Amino acid sequence: MTTLNANLADEIMCPCSGTRRSNIQNMFESGMDIDAISRATGALSGCRGCEWDIAHFLDELVKQKNIVCKRGYKADV
Numbered sequence: 001m002t003t004l005n006a007n008l009a010d011e012i013m014c015p016c017s018g019t020r021r022s023n024i025q026n027m028f029e030s031g032m033d034i035d036a037i038s039r040a041t042g043a044l045s046g047c048r049g050c051e052w053d054i055a056h057f058l059d060e061l062v063k064q065k066n067i068v069c070k071r072g073y074k075a076d077v
Helices: 003-009 021-029 034-041 051-070
Strands: 012-014
Touching: 003 021, 012 021, 012 051, 021 034, 021 051, 034 051
Parallel strands: none
Antiparallel strands: none
């Protein structure tokens, strides 16, 4: 993992709950949706200033998963 990727993974996406990008990705990869992630982490339950960033990030993860699946490779997510 490059330093840039490591820094992105360590980014706090929800300042109210302290939820990091890597936590959200791991939960998504384990099958959790945005509501389950919110309940588990407390993200999206404070000021909701993170709502758009987290929704966009999850959209990107879904797109990545779909691209991998359509190409015939086994998805790791």
